[in-house]
Amino acid sequence: MNFRKTLVTTTALASFAMVGAAAAADYTIGITQNNVGVDSYQTTYEKAFIAAAEANDKVDAVVLDAGGDVARQIAQMEDLIQQNVDAIIIWPTNGQAVIPAVRKAHNAGIPVIVTNSNIAEEGFDFVRSFSGPDNVTQGARSAEIMCDKFKEMGIENEAQVVQISGQPGYTTAIERAGGFEDRLPEVCPNVTLVETQPGDWNREKSQQVMEAFLVKYDDIDGVYSGDDNMGVGALNAAKAADRAGDIIFVGATNFAVGYEAMGRGEYWGSIYQSPVDDAEAALQTAIDVLDGKDIPFLNYFDTPKITQDNMSEFDKPVF
Known part of the structure; x- marks a missing residue:
């Protein structure tokens, strides 16, 4: 089977790839992603999505x-609606701001599948299914990982923690932070979360945030970061200040750099999440919706805990 991938310019001022079989396919599915170039997770997700689409004759x-x-993503939604695609997958740049565009697609009779990071709850009526991780559970599991380590160290009644969250307004960031903040006092009621600052999913910014925390607080026992990319930025700051050995680092979405830092004994734990699984699940969810299958609204895939103790059970992430 021959496939084609043609780069063109759209009225949304962004490039797109048209991927599919040479013969007429059953469905045309459009996807508008958040920000492919910002980190290796999103880059790997796009490659996996394209590969899955190329492999599917439908x-x-x-x-x-x-x-x-956000404005570009809304324009891309408008373009996909004008193209009358059969379904739209959206990885929201902002869970609140995209709701009018999602509603417009819904009103045009085009089913919308949200991938990776959900839109705000008031937009749920316009979405057929969410495909991705349970980010609240991820945050809660990260809190459990950190609390268990504090108990092992005997500091669960005195530990102080700082948090580096993701991009403000971004649903994944909100949910992971919320899951962590709600679960930590349940499992370790005497641990204190002293401050939270955004790292915007960026390693360099997170390093700067951590540098400021280290100046401000003489006693930091744990750092929770909304993903390992930010977590390694925080680790780098602590290493430069010669304080990394005193701090337990826990993240989410186990990046290769986080896995490697765990292998060196510098980074304690994270949540294992595959961008390949994420991308393939989103495409399959859209196909299942178009095939008329009964799909749950929240279509989660599992994201287990990973620490230095069990990392040998997991392959090194590809991103």
Whole structure:
């Protein structure tokens, strides 16, 4: 089977790839992603999505990237609606701001599948299914990992923690932070979360945030980061200040850099999440919706705990 991938410019001022079989496909599915270039998770997700679409004779896929720009993503949604695609997958740049565009697609009779990070709850009526991780559970599991380590160390009644969250307004960031903040006092009621600052999913910014924490607080026992990319930024700051050995680092979405730091004994734990599983699940959810299958609204895939103790059970992440 021959496949084609053609880069063109859209009226949304972003490039897209048209991926599909040479013969007519059953469905045309459009996807507008958050920001492919911002980290290796999103880059790997896009590659996996394109590969899955190329391997499926039923699908032509229009693959778009919003570049982190809400206005661009809304314009891309408008383009996909005008193209009358059969379904739209959206990885929201902002869970609140995209709701009018999602509603417009719904009103046009185009089913919308949200991937990876859900939109705000008031937009749920316009979405057929969410495909991705349970980010609240991820945050809660990270709190459990940290609390268990504090108990092992005997500091569960005195430990102080700082948090580096993701991009403000981004649903994943909100949910992971909320899951952590709600669960930590349940499992370790005497641990204190002293401050939270955003790292915007960026390693360099997170390193700067951690540098400021280290100046402000003489006693930091744990750092929770909304993903390992930010967590390694925090680790780098602590290493530069010669304080890394005194701090337990826990993240989410186990990046390769986090896995490697765990192997060196510098980073304690995270949540294992595959961008390949994420991408393939989103495409399959869209196909299942179009095939008329009964799909749950919250279509989660599992994201287990990973620490230095059990990391040998997991393959090194590919991102």
